[in-house]
Amino acid sequence: MKTIAVFFGGRSAEHDVSIVTALASIIKPLELSREYQVEPVYIAKDGSWYWDQRLKDIALFRTGDIEDFIRKAPKAHILFDNGLTLVKSSQFAGRKAYKHIDVAFTAMHGTHGEDGELMGIFEMANVPYVGCGVSASAIAMDKVLSKQVAESAGIASTPWTWFTSNELSQNHSAVVKRINTMKYPLFVKPARLGSSIGITKVDSPDNLVNALEVAAHYDDKVIVEEAVPNLIEVTLPIIGNEDPEPAYLEQPLLDANDFFDFETKYMGQGKKMGGKKMSGGAKQGAQGYSKIPAEVSQKVYDEAVQMGLAVYKALGCEGIARIDMLINSKTNAVLFNEVNPLPGSLYAHNWRAKGYSAVDLVTRLIELAIARHAKVAKKQTAFATNFLKQF
Amino acid sequence: MIRGFLSLYSFNYPRIVIYMLQSTEYMVKPYLQWYWRTANFTQVARRRSLDMTRRAKLLLLVMRLGVALQIALAIVLLVHAYDARNWQLFNIGVVLLLSFPVIWAHLITVPLILARHLIAVPLERKLVKQSAALFSKHEGIKIAVLGSYGKTTVKELLLTVLGAGKDVAATPANKNVAASHARWVRTLTGKEEVLIIEYGEGAPGDIKRFADTTKPDLAVITGIAPAHLDQYKTLEAAAQDIFSIVDVVGSENTYVNRESEPLLSYVNKNQDGYDTSEAMGWKISKISVSVDKTSFVMKKGKKTLNLHSGLVGRHLVGPLAFCAAIASELGMSNKQIEKGVAETKPFEHRMQPRLLAGGWVIDDTYNGNLEGVRAGLSLLNELKAKRKIYVTPGLVDQGEQTEAIHHEVGELIADAKPDKVVLMKNSVTAFIQAGLAAKEYSGEVVIEDDPLRFYTHLDQVIAVGDVVLMQNDWTDNYN
Numbered sequence: 001m002k003t004i005a006v007f008f009g010g011r012s013a014e015h016d017v018s019i020v021t022a023l024a025s026i027i028k029p030l031e032l033s034r035e036y037q038v039e040p041v042y043i044a045k046d047g048s049w050y051w052d053q054r055l056k057d058i059a060l061f062r063t064g065d066i067e068d069f070i071r072k073a074p075k076a077h078i079l080f081d082n083g084l085t086l087v088k089s090s091q092f093a094g095r096k097a098y099k100h101i102d103v104a105f106t107a108m109h110g111t112h113g114e115d116g117e118l119m120g121i122f123e124m125a126n127v128p129y130v131g132c133g134v135s136a137s138a139i140a141m142d143k144v145l146s147k148q149v150a151e152s153a154g155i156a157s158t159p160w161t162w163f164t165s166n167e168l169s170q171n172h173s174a175v176v177k178r179i180n181t182m183k184y185p186l187f188v189k190p191a192r193l194g195s196s197i198g199i200t201k202v203d204s205p206d207n208l209v210n211a212l213e214v215a216a217h218y219d220d221k222v223i224v225e226e227a228v229p230n231l232i233e234v235t236l237p238i239i240g241n242e243d244p245e246p247a248y249l250e251q252p253l254l255d256a257n258d259f260f261d262f263e264t265k266y267m268g269q270g271k272k273m274g275g276k277k278m279s280g281g282a283k284q285g286a287q288g289y290s291k292i293p294a295e296v297s298q299k300v301y302d303e304a305v306q307m308g309l310a311v312y313k314a315l316g317c318e319g320i321a322r323i324d325m326l327i328n329s330k331t332n333a334v335l336f337n338e339v340n341p342l343p344g345s346l347y348a349h350n351w352r353a354k355g356y357s358a359v360d361l362v363t364r365l366i367e368l369a370i371a372r373h374a375k376v377a378k379k380q381t382a383f384a385t386n387f388l389k390q391f
Numbered sequence: 392m393i394r395g396f397l398s399l400y401s402f403n404y405p406r407i408v409i410y411m412l413q414s415t416e417y418m419v420k421p422y423l424q425w426y427w428r429t430a431n432f433t434q435v436a437r438r439r440s441l442d443m444t445r446r447a448k449l450l451l452l453v454m455r456l457g458v459a460l461q462i463a464l465a466i467v468l469l470v471h472a473y474d475a476r477n478w479q480l481f482n483i484g485v486v487l488l489l490s491f492p493v494i495w496a497h498l499i500t501v502p503l504i505l506a507r508h509l510i511a512v513p514l515e516r517k518l519v520k521q522s523a524a525l526f527s528k529h530e531g532i533k534i535a536v537l538g539s540y541g542k543t544t545v546k547e548l549l550l551t552v553l554g555a556g557k558d559v560a561a562t563p564a565n566k567n568v569a570a571s572h573a574r575w576v577r578t579l580t581g582k583e584e585v586l587i588i589e590y591g592e593g594a595p596g597d598i599k600r601f602a603d604t605t606k607p608d609l610a611v612i613t614g615i616a617p618a619h620l621d622q623y624k625t626l627e628a629a630a631q632d633i634f635s636i637v638d639v640v641g642s643e644n645t646y647v648n649r650e651s652e653p654l655l656s657y658v659n660k661n662q663d664g665y666d667t668s669e670a671m672g673w674k675i676s677k678i679s680v681s682v683d684k685t686s687f688v689m690k691k692g693k694k695t696l697n698l699h700s701g702l703v704g705r706h707l708v709g710p711l712a713f714c715a716a717i718a719s720e721l722g723m724s725n726k727q728i729e730k731g732v733a734e735t736k737p738f739e740h741r742m743q744p745r746l747l748a749g750g751w752v753i754d755d756t757y758n759g760n761l762e763g764v765r766a767g768l769s770l771l772n773e774l775k776a777k778r779k780i781y782v783t784p785g786l787v788d789q790g791e792q793t794e795a796i797h798h799e800v801g802e803l804i805a806d807a808k809p810d811k812v813v814l815m816k817n818s819v820t821a822f823i824q825a826g827l828a829a830k831e832y833s834g835e836v837v838i839e840d841d842p843l844r845f846y847t848h849l850d851q852v853i854a855v856g857d858v859v860l861m862q863n864d865w866t867d868n869y870n
Contacts, residue, residue, distance in 0.1 A: 029851045032844075034837065351854070352749050355777055358851040 004036045004366065005051075005086060005101040007118060009043040012110030013197045013218075016061075017344055022107035023058050025345040029358035030105070031056075036366070039086060039099055043113070044070055051076035051086045051099070084125040103369050104129035105362075106342065110193060114342045115141040128373035130365045131319040132341040139315050140339035143191045143223045146315060150336045153314035155307060157336040158326060159183070160225040162191060165216040175212070180205055185227040188212055190219030201227065228335060232327040234294045236308035237347040239364060241318045241372050246305050247350045251294035292353050300327060303334045311336055319368050322347055398432040399492035405454040407432045408496050410441040412450065412503070419500045426496055437843055454499050461491040515570040522573035523604045529576070531560075531583045532721070533605060535640070537590035537598060537633055538613030540760040541648065542567070545613045545710050546589045548702075548735055552714040555731030556723035559585045567591030572605055585721070590636075594622040598632050602639040609644045610636045611664075611713065614651030616760045620790030630657050646671070650709055651762060667705060670712035671720070680705050682751045682774055682858060683744050689715055696725055701736040703744055703753065705773065706766035711735065740864075742767070748850040750857035751776070756864035759786060764800055767862045768807035777856030781807065784815030784842065784865045785823055794822045801826015809834060809860075816840040817865060 008022030009015055022040070030038045040055040050073050060066050074089040079098070086099045104122050106129065108114050116137035122129040132140060139145045144162045151157065159182060163175045179186065188211040190198040198218035200211035215222040237247040294301065308323035315321075322343035326335045351361045398404070408426075415421040429435060441447055468484035471477075526533070536546045543565055550561040560583045562575050567589040579586070590601045615630045623629040634657050637645050647654055647664035658664075668675055673691040680703070687708050689696040700711055711732055718728045737743040740757035755767050764786070771779055781804055789796045801823040804812055812827065814820050816838050827836060839845045842864070845852075853859055 028848065032848050032851050034839075353855045355854045355856045357748070357750075357854040357857070360854065 002036050002102040002366075003039060003099060004030055004103050004105050005039045005041050005084070005099075006030070006105045006107055007041045007043065007113070008107040009045070010108045010110070010113040011043070011045060011047050012108065012112055012114075013193060014109035014114075014344075015045055018107050018109045018113070019058075019061050021109065021342075021345050023056065023061075025348050025358065026105055026107050026362055027056050029362045033359045033363055035363065039101060041076060041086065042066075043108075047112070049076040049078075051088050078121070078125070080125050082126060084122065084127040101127060103127070103366050105366070105369075106131055109342060109344060110141075110197075115192065126377075128369040130369045132315075132317045132321055133372075136316040136318065136321075137341045140317065140321065140341040141192050142221070143189060143338050144221060146311075146339050147223075147336070149314055150311055153310060155310055155314065155336050156333070158226045158228050160223060162221060162223045165220045165222065168212060168216050168222070176205075176208060179208060179212075179224050182224065183226050187225045187227060188215045189223050189225070190215045191221035191223045192219050228326040228328050228333075230329040230331075232294070232296060232329050233324070233337075234296070234304055234327060235322055235324045235347075236305060237320070237322045237343055237350050238308060238312050238317070239320045239351075239361075239368065241368055241375075244309055244312050244317070246308060247347065247354045247356075248293040249296075249301055249304050249308075250347075250350050251291040251296070253289045253291060292350055296327060296329075297332070300332050300334060307334055307336060311339060315339060317341065318372055320346065320365055392430075394433075395431040398434075401433060404432055404492055405451060405458060405495070406441055407435050408454060408499060409447050409451045410436050412499070413441060413444075413447055417446070417503050419504060422500065423497075437841075450499060450502070453502065454495050457495050457498060458491050461487060461494065465491075515573070518573040519569045519604055522576045523606075525576045525579075526572075526605045529579065529581060529583070529586060531586045532609065533586045533588060533607040534717075535588050535590055535602065535605065535607035535610040535636060536613065537592065537610065537636060538648070538651070538654075539592075539616040539618040539629060539633070540758075540762050541613035541710065542589050542591075544707070544738065544741060545611060545713070546587050547738055548710055548714045549585075549587050549717065551735045552711075552718050552728065552731035553585050553587075553721065553723070555734065556718065556727035557584045557721060559583060559587065561587035562589045565589070565591065568593070568597075569601055569604060572601065576605075592629070592632055593619050595628060595632050599635045599638075602636055607636075607640055609646070609717075610640045611646045612636070612648065612654060613710070614648050614762050615654040615657070616651070616762045617789055617792055617796060618760050619788060620792060621788055624790070626653060630654070646713060648709060648713075650706065665709040665713035665716070667708045670709065671716035673712060673716050673719075675708060675712050678705060678708055680770065680773055682753070685711070687712070691716075691719075694719070694725065696728055696732075698729060698732040700732050703737060703742045704766055704770040706769065707742070742770070747859075748853050749855035750853035750859060752849065752853070752859045752861065755860060755862045758862050759788075761786065761796055761799065764862055765803060767860050768803050771809060771858065771860045772807040774858050776858035778811070778854075778858075779807075779809040780811045780813065780853070780857060780859040781809040782813040782815075782845075782859060782861040783823075783863050784817055785819035786863060787865060789819075793819060797822030798826040798829070801828075801832075802830045805830030805832035808832075811835040811837065813837045813839055813845065815842045815845070815865065 006022050006026050008018045010018055012018065027038050027040060030036050039051060042050045042055045044050065050070065052073055054060060054069065060069060076086055076088040079085040079087050084101050084104065086101060088097050090097050104127055106113060106118055108118055114137060116134040119129060119134045119137050123134055139149055147157055147160060161178055161182065168175050185201055185203045188200045188202055198215050200214055202208050202211045212222060233252055235250050235252065238244045304325050304327065307325060311323045312321055317339070320342065322340040324337040324340065326337050327333070346361060348358050348361055356364065411425055412422050415425060465484050465488035468487060469481060472480035472484050534549065536542045546561050550559055553559045560579055562572060566575065568591050572588060588605050588607065590598055592598050612633060615626065615633060617626050619629065623632065630653065647658055647662055649655065649664045649666040663671055665671065667678065673689040676688050678687040683703065684699060685702055685704065685707060686699045689698060689712055696715055698711065698715060702711065715728050715732055718731060740754050743754040744751055745754065755763065758767065771781060785797050785800060797819040805827050811834055814823055814836065820838060824836065
């Protein structure tokens with residue numbers, strides 16, 4: 001039986017979302033598969049690591065007992081031993097508990113986890129891990145980098161620009177001037193935060209400065225994009241390594257003038273619908289109401305799927321990711337928006353519609369992680385030289 | 392082993408004992424059988440917890456008081472023996488102190504035995520005697536429904552179909568023994584046109600006793616299969632008891648399910664009844680079965696019935712057709728019959744389809760016999776699905792034939808070729824696995840040792856396009 005360590009929590013604004021993803025969408029189905037021993041590794045908001053079977057219990061987090069747990073529990077650390085071993089003090093006679101892990105499964109959203117940092121540790125440890133690699137994660141989490149990579153691959157997106165918070169403070173007027181050459185309304189976003197945190201829709205130059213400050217408060221890098229008129233937002237979950245497999249193109253049901261902010265995604269469960277009655281193929285997925293598959297023409301649907309796959313490949317995504325796209329419903333133009341290298345709750349609702357149960361999905365992701373690791377292991381990375389002898 | 396021993400002294404022990412009594416419907420023999428095969432009493436209540444009825448509360452109080460009394464007595468004895476340096480008495484005190492769980496697990500059955508023999512049995516006897524007169528006096532047509540399986544289904548179908556044009560009453564739920572017949576007849580108005588009475592045989596002679604009391608005009612035998620073999624010992628004995636109904640209503644008023652193979656050896660070839668091609672002279676055609684409905688056409692002379700039912704499975708065509716044919720015999724119009732059949736819906740936990748996580752789950756967990764297994768697997772085989780999953784713990788009460796029957800269950804599963812088989816781990820699992828192996832089943836087999844966990848997380852295992860058939864369920868006392 002393989003040992004799977006599931007990493008969740010983290011120093012991120014999406015800490016709590018990560019807990020739900022880990023406990024509900026990863027640990028539960030992994031255990032139900034009966035094929036894996038699951039070791040939960042919780043990264044607290046201060047960055048401390050804890051490894052304990054009790055961390056599988058959502059009640060620990062829901063009741064706030066986690067604070068008490070953190071006060072009493074020994075912190076975990078990791079040992080690189082041509083692989084990765086979890087270590088913690090047993091609190092008795094100086095003994096330590098060890099657990100060698102076979103596969104790492106990250107359930108981290110946002111900074112210090114989804115952005116490639118954690119994947120770097122797994123690469124160093126030479127342990128298979130689920131999801132995108134270091135570079136793909138880092139690029140995907142950086143909206144500026146991902147647009148630049150997509151553009152270089154000939155993938156269209158809405159007009160955009162970017163600046164650093166340093167530029168904003170030192171050269172404020174130049175930044176504003178550059179932005180004002182764009183067509184309003186605009187979206188101002190922190191470039192490297194997920195879950196739509198710090199995003200503002202700006203309808204006129206009057207509100208621009210405030211929006212820029214909000215975004216710069218969250219991130220040193222800020223991206224500004226033109227809004228797409230007659231908007232249909234769609235998203236495409238994809239799994240796979242060399243041969244990525246798309247799920248259904250999904251259409252979050254939002255008012256055309258609105259966007260998918262943190263509250264809509266995780267708190268309000270569709271609050272922006274203003275009490276509208278859902279009909280047709282509307283389903284309440286992990287992130288509110290959506291239509292699966294998206295209600296667009298077959299031509300646009302196919303184009304969006306092809307674009308999603310092209311972005312996945314251009315960024316070098318592996319394992320799992322979700323590609324967000326924007327459609328102008330009048331012109332039928334499909335535009336790349338952003339990549340989410342670890343979709344909340346793995347977008348299991350969409351995969352279920354596609355025929356993957358929650359158990360099938362996590363099992364498949366582990367297979368992909370092992371396959372990628374096996375492939376990389378075949379590559380030679382060390383060479384025998386006489387360099388030191390010449391010293 | 393140590394944990395098992397310590398579980399006798401857990402604070403919850405009295406509660407667990409009462410739970411075991413409640414789960415075995417306060418029947419002393421199965422309770423004691425369960426008690427003596429239990430290795431760890433903390434592992435007993437896995438499916439549900441004690442339902443605090445008045446009876447349960449009273450028994451729990453008696454047990455707790457008894458335990459407290461015995462412990463107090465033991466302590467007094469120990470102190471006294473120690474003071475007197477009487478080690479023989481001290482040892483008796485120790486035995487008294489340690490034995491309270493076992494002693495009270497048995498003593499608690501005494502009030503039940505006394506209540507049953509001194510109050511319940513005489514009362515029931517009197518009630519049954521009185522009911523015979525009430526049944527005799529009632530002018531409605533009385534239909535007895537009996538058999539090793541399928542009787543509750545046929546009774547409910549008759550009630551629904553005949554109810555579309557007649558004033559009909561039927562024995563409630565699975566209240567199918569003499570005492571419940573007796574209580575039920577007292578609730579009738581006397582104006583009902585049809586009475587449907589289910590006979591739940593459990594031991595030799597039961598059917599004759601029921602028939603002598605309820606005096607049926609017609610009888611339908613829904614099937615013969617190995618059931619209650621702990622009492623009947625052989626299928627032959629069970630069949631003999633069931634067919635004793637013919638002595639009461641006559642062969643011409645007895646209808647049989649001709650699809651029950653073991654039944655056919657007890658009737659002649661021309662015995663009236665039903666199957667998927669014919670029912671009481673009506674020809675059946677154009678059968679179509681999907682995951683949520685069954686449709687077919689019946690023809691007799693110039694009469695045609697187009698029937699659509701919410702029930703699922705080809706095996707239900709015969710019983711539905713029989714109900715329609717009886718309805719026609721009783722003078723109901725085609726329209727009334729079609730309406731009656733259209734109103735038939737799956738009963739709870741009997742081939743009941745429901746959507747879960749985008750997949751279809753067919754809940755047949757109240758099924759408990761080989762014929763039901765056969766019917767369910769035949770349905771699974773017939774349905775179109777991206778992936779088929781079959782879930783079962785096996786069958787209970789199969790007596791000496793347990794191994795052979797479960798070997799056959801395994802073979803039947805293999806023949807139906809589901810993609811995945813989930814077996815709830817218990818004493819018959821190995822027999823089913825042997826049956827699967829004998830037919831070289833090549834799909835995935837999962838042995839699940841925590842059924843409750845599996846059932847509650849079923850949504851994690853299935854996806855759109857899946858069909859899951861769940862047959863039978865073992866309550867805690869069978870584990």
